[in-house]
Amino acid sequence: MGVSGSGKSTIGALLAHSLGVPFTDADGLHPQANIVKMAGGVPLTDDDRWPWLALVGEALAEAGAAGTGLVIACSALKRVYRDAILAAAPTVRFVHLAGSLDVLANRLEGRSEHFMPPALLRSQLATLEELHDDESGFAVDIDQPVLNVVAESVARLAAPALPASVTIGIGHGGLPVVRVDDVAGTAEVYLHGAHVTSWTPTGRPPVLWMSAFSEFAADRPIRGGVPLCFPWFGALPADPTAPAHGFARLAEWQLVEAREADGNTVLVFRLGDTEGSRNSAWPHRFEALYTVSVGARLGLSLQVRNLDVTPVTFAEAFHTYLSVPDIHNVAISGFEDQEFLDRLGDPEARISEAEPVRFTGETDRVYQGTSTVARVADGTGRTVEISTEGSVSRVVWNPWQAKAAAMADFGDDEWTGMVCVETANVQGDTITLAPGAVHTMSAVIAAA
Numbered sequence: 101m102g103v104s105g106s107g108k109s110t111i112g113a114l115l116a117h118s119l120g121v122p123f124t125d126a127d128g129l130h131p132q133a134n135i136v137k138m139a140g141g142v143p144l145t146d147d148d149r150w151p152w153l154a155l156v157g158e159a160l161a162e163a164g165a166a167g168t169g170l171v172i173a174c175s176a177l178k179r180v181y182r183d184a185i186l187a188a189a190p191t192v193r194f195v196h197l198a199g200s201l202d203v204l205a206n207r208l209e210g211r212s213e214h215f216m217p218p219a220l221l222r223s224q225l226a227t228l229e230e231l232h233d234d235e236s237g238f239a240v241d242i243d244q245p246v247l248n249v250v251a252e253s254v255a256r257l258a259a260p261a262l263p264a265s266v267t268i269g270i271g272h273g274g275l276p277v278v279r280v281d282d283v284a285g286t287a288e289v290y291l292h293g294a295h296v297t298s299w300t301p302t303g304r305p306p307v308l309w310m311s312a313f314s315e316f317a318a319d320r321p322i323r324g325g326v327p328l329c330f331p332w333f334g335a336l337p338a339d340p341t342a343p344a345h346g347f348a349r350l351a352e353w354q355l356v357e358a359r360e361a362d363g364n365t366v367l368v369f370r371l372g373d374t375e376g377s378r379n380s381a382w383p384h385r386f387e388a389l390y391t392v393s394v395g396a397r398l399g400l401s402l403q404v405r406n407l408d409v410t411p412v413t414f415a416e417a418f419h420t421y422l423s424v425p426d427i428h429n430v431a432i433s434g435f436e437d438q439e440f441l442d443r444l445g446d447p448e449a450r451i452s453e454a455e456p457v458r459f460t461g462e463t464d465r466v467y468q469g470t471s472t473v474a475r476v477a478d479g480t481g482r483t484v485e486i487s488t489e490g491s492v493s494r495v496v497w498n499p500w501q502a503k504a505a506a507m508a509d510f511g512d513d514e515w516t517g518m519v520c521v522e523t524a525n526v527q528g529d530t531i532t533l534a535p536g537a538v539h540t541m542s543a544v545i546a547a548a
């Protein structure tokens with residue numbers, strides 16, 4: 101819906117294509133008398149509109165009954181017009197293509213071959229009634245690339261009802277992103293990989309690190325934040341061509357729930373097996389539910405259910421990138437005297453240190469069989485604490501200079517400003533689930 105020039109026909113057709121349903125332009129349903137009137141610059145009366153709106157409602161109702169679905173482009177400027185459509189098609193959702201007078205006027209100037217003269221724009225805007233809170237639908241700002249308008253609409257149509265603290269928009273690379281802005285903190289989570297890319301507790305600096313060179317593309321992992329590694333970690337011996345750290349961080353997750361609870365905003369994302377995953381080196385049927393709780397602390401919880409008829413084994417990790425002023429001053433306690441595998445050294449050797457972990461070069465360690473609480477002191481008095489449940493591995497990583505320079509999506513000098521402290525179940529700690537069984541790995545990140 102929207103005034104003339106808002107792109108109803110163009111965006112409607114693209115949206116229908118993305119949703120895999122037919123598209124109808126309601127302009128084509130106007131009785132000739134209406135076309136003649138509008139082409140003559142004469143605004144329609146409500147009496148002119150009712151028969152037209154009835155046809156619009158009918159088309160939606162038929163599509164609903166046939167189960168085909170339908171996107172119809174129709175101005176539907178007033179609440180009463182929308183109620184008339186709703187009466188015929190109770191499940192209809194309204195996507196209002198909203199734009200300022202300037203943006204719309206510019207669009208109309210550029211438009212030719214349409215019976216609606218630009219002069220009618222002001223009267224249309226005067227007639228326009230924004231969607232009321234109790235109406236099923238949402239407004240999308242058209243002052244962005246058309247494909248972003250479509251992507252945002254698709255993501256919001258798929259999303260559950262959102263509390264006030266949550267919005268869905270388009271982020272980098274045209275990827276849909278869920279934004280949380282609540283009293284206790286803010287965060288961003290891309291549907292791509294259910295990837296938390298930022299979390300900032302109110303009154304404190306951002307806790308997560310993001311590379312300025314990160315890619316944001318459907319087939320690429322995001323560099324920074326909290327990549328979700330699942331169902332394998334690192335390279336997959338069974339298939340060296342398989343993407344590192346599994347397919348979950350490359351998949352499109354669905355936001356299935358968003359609610360406010362106890363001063364936090366809780367988001368739940370779902371991923372199930374896909375044709376792609378069923379043809380991968382890990383072809384099992386599964387359901388993963390990832391809960392992200394945003395507030396003064398960041399809560400992460402990955403629940404995996406085995407929907408297959410055979411037992412399944414997987415590895416998992418919250419590959420958390422923490423932002424630090426200078427890695428040289430970082431000290432991580434909680435691992436004293438605990439054995440670790442140095443992934444840069446002898447794969448058989450088990451090493452331990454009595455002191456907190458400090459960084460003097462490339463570091464890539466796996467601690468197994470531990471549920472330790474990691475405390476990351478960044479040298480400026482700030483400490484980030486990570487406590488977990490259902491996780492008995494920890495991975496600590498910094499690429500240092502050479503490795504950083506070798507990664508295209510990682511700035512040459514960015515290694516000094518980050519450290520990964522990962523909550524995981526990897527290598528000897530992988531999880532095996534019987535058919536129907538469930539496992540949950542959780543972490544709570546607190547910055548003080």
Ligand code: TA6
Nearest residue numbers: 321334344345419464495497520
């Ligand atoms: O968690 C540490 C690690 O496995 C390192 O070995 C390093 O490869 C890092 O992850 C980043 O992996 P990525 O596939 O995101 O480049």
